[in-house]
Amino acid sequence: MRNLLEIQKQLLPDLMETLKRRYTILHQIMLSDIIGRRTLAASLDMTERVLRAETDLLKSQGLIEIESVGMRISDAGRRLLDLLEPAAKSLFGLDELEEKIRSTYGLSKVIVVPGDCETSPFTKRELGRAGSKALLGVLRPDDIVAVTGGSTLAEMADQLTTLLPLSYKNAWFVPARGGLGESMEIQANTIASTMAKRVGANYRLLHVPDLLSEDAYQSLALDSNIGEIVNIIRSSRIIVHGIGEAFEMTRRRKLDESTVSEIQGEGAVAESFGYYFNEDGKIVHTMLRMGMRLEDIMRTEVVIGIAGGKGKATAIHAMLRFGQENILVTDEAAAQEIGRRIDMEVQSSL
Amino acid sequence: MRNLLEIQKQLLPDLMETLKRRYTILHQIMLSDIIGRRTLAASLDMTERVLRAETDLLKSQGLIEIESVGMRISDAGRRLLDLLEPAAKSLFGLDELEEKIRSTYGLSKVIVVPGDCETSPFTKRELGRAGSKALLGVLRPDDIVAVTGGSTLAEMADQLTTLLPLSYKNAWFVPARGGLGESMEIQANTIASTMAKRVGANYRLLHVPDLLSEDAYQSLALDSNIGEIVNIIRSSRIIVHGIGEAFEMTRRRKLDESTVSEIQGEGAVAESFGYYFNEDGKIVHTMLRMGMRLEDIMRTEVVIGIAGGKGKATAIHAMLRFGQENILVTDEAAAQEIGRRIDMEVQSSL
DNA sequence: AGTTCATGGTCTTAAAATGTCCCGGGTTAA
DNA sequence: TTAACCCGGGACATTTTAAGACCATGAACT
Numbered sequence: 001m002r003n004l005l006e007i008q009k010q011l012l013p014d015l016m017e018t019l020k021r022r023y024t025i026l027h028q029i030m031l032s033d034i035i036g037r038r039t040l041a042a043s044l045d046m047t048e049r050v051l052r053a054e055t056d057l058l059k060s061q062g063l064i065e066i067e068s069v070g071m072r073i074s075d076a077g078r079r080l081l082d083l084l085e086p087a088a089k090s091l092f093g094l095d096e097l098e099e100k101i102r103s104t105y106g107l108s109k110v111i112v113v114p115g116d117c118e119t120s121p122f123t124k125r126e127l128g129r130a131g132s133k134a135l136l137g138v139l140r141p142d143d144i145v146a147v148t149g150g151s152t153l154a155e156m157a158d159q160l161t162t163l164l165p166l167s168y169k170n171a172w173f174v175p176a177r178g179g180l181g182e183s184m185e186i187q188a189n190t191i192a193s194t195m196a197k198r199v200g201a202n203y204r205l206l207h208v209p210d211l212l213s214e215d216a217y218q219s220l221a222l223d224s225n226i227g228e229i230v231n232i233i234r235s236s237r238i239i240v241h242g243i244g245e246a247f248e249m250t251r252r253r254k255l256d257e258s259t260v261s262e263i264q265g266e267g268a269v270a271e272s273f274g275y276y277f278n279e280d281g282k283i284v285h286t287m288l289r290m291g292m293r294l295e296d297i298m299r300t301e302v303v304i305g306i307a308g309g310k311g312k313a314t315a316i317h318a319m320l321r322f323g324q325e326n327i328l329v330t331d332e333a334a335a336q337e338i339g340r341r342i343d344m345e346v347q348s349s350l
Numbered sequence: 351m352r353n354l355l356e357i358q359k360q361l362l363p364d365l366m367e368t369l370k371r372r373y374t375i376l377h378q379i380m381l382s383d384i385i386g387r388r389t390l391a392a393s394l395d396m397t398e399r400v401l402r403a404e405t406d407l408l409k410s411q412g413l414i415e416i417e418s419v420g421m422r423i424s425d426a427g428r429r430l431l432d433l434l435e436p437a438a439k440s441l442f443g444l445d446e447l448e449e450k451i452r453s454t455y456g457l458s459k460v461i462v463v464p465g466d467c468e469t470s471p472f473t474k475r476e477l478g479r480a481g482s483k484a485l486l487g488v489l490r491p492d493d494i495v496a497v498t499g500g501s502t503l504a505e506m507a508d509q510l511t512t513l514l515p516l517s518y519k520n521a522w523f524v525p526a527r528g529g530l531g532e533s534m535e536i537q538a539n540t541i542a543s544t545m546a547k548r549v550g551a552n553y554r555l556l557h558v559p560d561l562l563s564e565d566a567y568q569s570l571a572l573d574s575n576i577g578e579i580v581n582i583i584r585s586s587r588i589i590v591h592g593i594g595e596a597f598e599m600t601r602r603r604k605l606d607e608s609t610v611s612e613i614q615g616e617g618a619v620a621e622s623f624g625y626y627f628n629e630d631g632k633i634v635h636t637m638l639r640m641g642m643r644l645e646d647i648m649r650t651e652v653v654i655g656i657a658g659g660k661g662k663a664t665a666i667h668a669m670l671r672f673g674q675e676n677i678l679v680t681d682e683a684a685a686q687e688i689g690r691r692i693d694m695e696v697q698s699s700l
Numbered sequence: 701a702g703t704t705c706a707t708g709g710t711c712t713t714a715a716a717a718t719g720t721c722c723c724g725g726g727t728t729a730a
Numbered sequence: 731t732t733a734a735c736c737c738g739g740g741a742c743a744t745t746t747t748a749a750g751a752c753c754a755t756g757a758a759c760t
Binding site: 047048049050053067068069 | 748749750751756757758
């Protein structure tokens with residue numbers, strides 16, 4: 001109950017601060033699996049000595065275990081974090097931010113994790129955890145899930161774990177599109193297969209390059225194997241996609257200079273599923289490609305967007321305006337920025 | 351949510367201590383109406399200086415007002431205490447104690463107030479407050495309530511206040527028995543009238559001595575006025591009774607030496623409604639008297655027992671074993687002791 | 701085998717908490 | 731009216747605690 005905290009704040013004015021601090025420490029320890037005092041102090045921007053006081057306390061409460069190799073969260077600590085998570089949201093004021101974004105863009109759910117992906121790799125991991133939690137929250141035993149590529153999605157795949165012994169052996173994971181010329185780990189194909197393995201589901205891969213010439217597209221479309229998997233992709237009930245900053249994506253796709261400047265000229269700020277969007281969420285550029293098409297996306301029941309970092313706020317905002325998202329998973333830095341933009345819009349519309 | 355507090359106990363054990371301390375201080379200030387720093391420090395067993403640090407904080411939070419005559423609780427402070435009360439129960443571990451006693455003896459409700467009646471007059475006042483709260487919780491507009499005498503009941507009568515504008519003008523308060531040879535303030539008659547006045551209800555008095563000879567009993571029973579009020583008493587839906595230590599009651603009743611030794615020889619430890627009970631809750635001695643009889647008590651819908659102090663634990667325990675209580679209101683000292691006895695019983699039954 | 705990073709111990713210093721006493725003023729009871 | 735009493739608040743020495751800095755030792759990894 002939110003009330004109780006408000007009441008206690010009167011008698012314990014510094015309650016929030018301490019609670020936040022200890023929660024953050026415990027949380028960080030959990031994310032790090034095992035971590036030393038000095039490293040942890042540096043990553044939390046505390047002096048070693050005060051951190052030590054806190055970890056001693058956490059240890060005496062049985063929330064962490066201290067070994068010669070470092071500190072590790074205990075089962076009790078893990079349980080505590082789980083229980084505290086909703087409260088922590090309100091502690092950091094993230095619940096309000098979530099609701100603001102959710103209601104403004106009519107989403108069914110918004111999840112904001114504390115921190116900034118760009119600054120801390122742990123926040124990125126947390127984003128992945130939150131994303132997989134969100135996916136598991138809507139995943140049914142015989143769903144088809146399409147996923148895109150990207151480092152955030154890769155992190156999410158790593159964090160995906162089924163706690164319940166629910167069987168997903170009739171579910172399918174497929175890539176939403178073909179491969180980018182990027183490292184193996186963050187390709188949609190890899191991510192689809194990782195996710196599938198982690199929840200005990202099946203997967204199909206799409207072995208075609210993402211960027212296609214007209215000729216190549218036509219000939220591949222006739223291939224029956226490819227046709228089959230593309231049909232599966234297009235009938236997905238759930239799509240999980242990263243959100244990219246437009247310019248960076250052109251670079252990662254190694255587009256030629258003229259195309260890049262063309263896309264930029266059209267005011268593109270965001271990219272997802274192979275489409276480029278301007279600030280207003282309008283599609284300004286479409287890449288010829290295999291896999292999900294616009295009409296498939298619009299038909300998809302659950303669209304989960306996942307991205308974080310202040311620098312991606314513009315891109316995320318554009319995707320929200322596009323209006324096809326159902327669930328957004330982002331971080332505090334991006335959410336704050338999006339919140340500011342919402343405020344500005346409201347103000348200018350008065 | 352109960353959960354949150356449990357979580358806090360793990361993550362903020364030190365803050366919970368100060369929360370307890372500040373709650374106790376604020377609570378004591380409320381009970382004292384107005385009190386000076388030194389007096390308060392003495393009654394809470396703290397040094398003046400540490401108390402001062404706390405009261406300064408309470409003042410800065412606007413929970414108390416400091417005047418030249420002493421400290422007084424503010425409206426905000428009063429509100430805070432009310433809101434925090436259920437949480438405080440769990441903070442002090444009293445909720446578990448309540449539940450333990452409740453379930454062991456099949457009561458519908460057990461209320462344990464912090465402290466020890468014998469040590470602190472404030473705890474006695476608190477016991478009275480809790481008792482009147484419990485009564486108001488079950489009191490219906492046209493109830494008949496029988497009350498016994500005793501200092502605890504007197505305190506309860508003083509603390510009885512109806513917050514709601516509920517009308518009890520059709521309710522009746524009656525004494526459960528006649529007068530003891532004691533001071534006016536703690537006689538059942540006085541208490542019944544005080545309670546009735548405080549909630550705007552009616553009252554009838556029973557003007558007969560509690561201890562009667564056979565002859566006197568017979569002749570009084572024929573009196574129509576007395577017969578009428580006795581009938582009202584016997585049809586009560588609620589009875590609120592104190593619980594006395596057997597030996598002390600024989601003294602207060604000024605019984606002759608032979609009767610006293612007789613009662614003692616029978617192993618009596620508790621007294622209530624004019625009956626003496628042994629440790630097992632069996633009635634071992636009955637006084638000839640007007641008013642409530644055993645069969646009336648058994649028929650009564652709501653029996654509220656109220657008593658506190660470690661020295662009364664044996665007596666309270668005996669009454670619980672008697673098995674007619676529905677609601678017990680006691681203090682921490684007595685409840686702890688009763689809890690210990692329950693543990694011993696459980697252990698010996700294994 | 702050497703390096704690195706971990707915990708846990710210790711010493712010093714700064715700061716906060718505490719114990720103690722006192723003062724002027726208002727309240728109360730005689 | 732007066733005197734005793736208790737009040738809050740100021741002052742200050744002292745104790746306790748928190749914090750910073752460093753080091754010893756040991757496990758793990760290269």
